[in-house]
Amino acid sequence: MLVPMNGKIMLVGIGPGQPEMITPQAREAIGRAGVIIGHPDTLALIAMLTQGKELLAVTSNPLERSRLALEKAQTGATAAIVSNGDPGIYAIAATFFGYLKEHNLSADVEVVPGINLALYAAARIGAPLGGDFAAISLTDQCAPWETIQKRITSAAEADFVIALFNPLGRLGPERLKEALAIIGRFRRPNTPAGLLSQAATHNENILITTMAQIETEKLAADTLIIIGNSQTYTLDGRMVTPRPYLPGAGY
Amino acid sequence: MLVPMNGKIMLVGIGPGQPEMITPQAREAIGRAGVIIGHPDTLALIAMLTQGKELLAVTSNPLERSRLALEKAQTGATAAIVSNGDPGIYAIAATFFGYLKEHNLSADVEVVPGINLALYAAARIGAPLGGDFAAISLTDQCAPWETIQKRITSAAEADFVIALFNPLGRLGPERLKEALAIIGRFRRPNTPAGLLSQAATHNENILITTMAQIETEKLAADTLIIIGNSQTYTLDGRMVTPRPYLPGAGY
Numbered sequence: 001m002l003v004p005m006n007g008k009i010m011l012v013g014i015g016p017g018q019p020e021m022i023t024p025q026a027r028e029a030i031g032r033a034g035v036i037i038g039h040p041d042t043l044a045l046i047a048m049l050t051q052g053k054e055l056l057a058v059t060s061n062p063l064e065r066s067r068l069a070l071e072k073a074q075t076g077a078t079a080a081i082v083s084n085g086d087p088g089i090y091a092i093a094a095t096f097f098g099y100l101k102e103h104n105l106s107a108d109v110e111v112v113p114g115i116n117l118a119l120y121a122a123a124r125i126g127a128p129l130g131g132d133f134a135a136i137s138l139t140d141q142c143a144p145w146e147t148i149q150k151r152i153t154s155a156a157e158a159d160f161v162i163a164l165f166n167p168l169g170r171l172g173p174e175r176l177k178e179a180l181a182i183i184g185r186f187r188r189p190n191t192p193a194g195l196l197s198q199a200a201t202h203n204e205n206i207l208i209t210t211m212a213q214i215e216t217e218k219l220a221a222d223t224l225i226i227i228g229n230s231q232t233y234t235l236d237g238r239m240v241t242p243r244p245y246l247p248g249a250g251y
Numbered sequence: 252m253l254v255p256m257n258g259k260i261m262l263v264g265i266g267p268g269q270p271e272m273i274t275p276q277a278r279e280a281i282g283r284a285g286v287i288i289g290h291p292d293t294l295a296l297i298a299m300l301t302q303g304k305e306l307l308a309v310t311s312n313p314l315e316r317s318r319l320a321l322e323k324a325q326t327g328a329t330a331a332i333v334s335n336g337d338p339g340i341y342a343i344a345a346t347f348f349g350y351l352k353e354h355n356l357s358a359d360v361e362v363v364p365g366i367n368l369a370l371y372a373a374a375r376i377g378a379p380l381g382g383d384f385a386a387i388s389l390t391d392q393c394a395p396w397e398t399i400q401k402r403i404t405s406a407a408e409a410d411f412v413i414a415l416f417n418p419l420g421r422l423g424p425e426r427l428k429e430a431l432a433i434i435g436r437f438r439r440p441n442t443p444a445g446l447l448s449q450a451a452t453h454n455e456n457i458l459i460t461t462m463a464q465i466e467t468e469k470l471a472a473d474t475l476i477i478i479g480n481s482q483t484y485t486l487d488g489r490m491v492t493p494r495p496y497l498p499g500a501g502y
Contacts, residue, residue: 013370020274020275020276021274021275023274024270024273024275025269025271086374088373088374088378088380089373089380090494093377094381094382095381095494097378100486106487109489111375112374113374115364119337119339119364119367122337122339122362123264123337123338123339123363123364126348126362127338127344128339129340130346132386132388132394132399132402134383134386134411135380135385136383150410151410155385155405158404158406159398159402236357240352243346
């Protein structure tokens with residue numbers, strides 16, 4: 001069923017939450033939209049940008065946000081689905097395009113990037129992502145746990161810096177413990193680890209510790225964990241993955 | 252030698268280049284700085300923000316930018332080193348902290364994140380980074396080629412989406428060809444690949460193709476290449492890595 005769309009849908013990243021980290025492009029996109037769809041917590045962060053607009057606060061999963069946005073676009077509206085961080089990283093964009101595919105729909109879509117949690121946390125922690133890195137989400141809502149285990153193993157073995165998203169989920173810290181045990185087969189216990197939770201709020205918590213000392217039982221669900229590679233060091237309370245200029249190299 | 256620093260150094264990401272993608276936070280940081288240090292091309296992108304400031308255009312490597320910023324901070328200045336994209340991803344931040352470490356210096360440093368090339372390109376291409384992904388730079392200025400080869404192999408084997416930065420370098424496309432051959436051992440030739448070059452300019456070039464059809468001889472040096480995982484598909488001229496909600500999963 002190919003439904004004609006007169007409207008437009010924008011998938012807009014608002015960054016970690018502070019107004020000063022919303023790009024002018026995202027601000028402008030929200031300004032153009034007549035309908036703003038998002039989690040109520042996300043809508044609260046941009047209340048100053050949405051006065052007079054139709055707001056649809058959706059606590060359920062992104063599929064429902066996608067459905068609503070398309071319903072609005074079919075009536076000719078310009079709808080924005082707003083997302084914390086960046087819409088393309090463990091967020092709405094893949095879900096939205098998947099919804100289009102599944103329902104055989106075509107639409108005018110614009111994706112507006114935002115500062116995602118990894119970039120924000122890295123800046124606050126120092127320069128932990130200075131080298132090659134792997135982003136892995138521990139939630140198995142999107143990939144089977146066996147696939148995730150294999151990714152953790154490969155990333156650890158090949159000495160990638162590893163950014164672990166969604167470390168807890170509904171089951172608690174069991175999988176995080178397993179993930180850290182896998183990484184521990186390839187890295188020394190005192191490998192630096194940087195943790196950031198409650199990003200961009202007054203309760204933001206930054207911890208630079210070692211892999212062995214991560215207290216998995218005490219983590220907040222929104223923690224991003226960055227595990228260093230074999231070269232990562234700490235300096236003056238920061239975590240840094242080196243980016244040396246090797247003599248003789250020149251590619 | 253621990254030199255007292257009266258000034259401050261900010262490492263500021265300006266995003267891909269358009270003024271509307273510079274965050275208000277980065278804009279404010281540049282406003283606070285008396286001295287702005289960067290590649291001349293980067294300085295040109297923010298000329299509207301730097302009137303009346305001391306500008307130091309440095310074409311040589313980031314070590315020289317770091318040295319200059321510290322020299323200025325020692326005289327009490329607030330210096331900003333500006334970087335395209337994000338300072339923490341294959342950019343100045345790791346180099347700068349490494350310079351501090353090597354010279355046993357301590358300084359007041361602030362890192363200001365920006366939309367990096369991967370987030371920007373992903374938004375333009377669709378949602379190619381929708382799942383777990385690995386970021387790999389092909390330049391061996393920073394890691395030995397053997398290490399990079401191992402990372403490519405592991406990332407391909409574990410079905411990560413792979414973002415290849417700096418695909419050419421001074422040697423031409425030989426290593427890129429080798430990288431694609433490695434990935435080709437684990438993925439089908441028609442795996443979607445998204446390429447973006449000349450980001451955020453009038454000459455921006457976006458190509459969605461397949462891994463086998465990447466024309467390595469014709470690439471611009473600033474191309475970002477995103478190779479899909481086994482699930483990545485194309486839809487209406489976009490490239491999407493799915494983020495399904497698996498039945499029965501619930502972590």
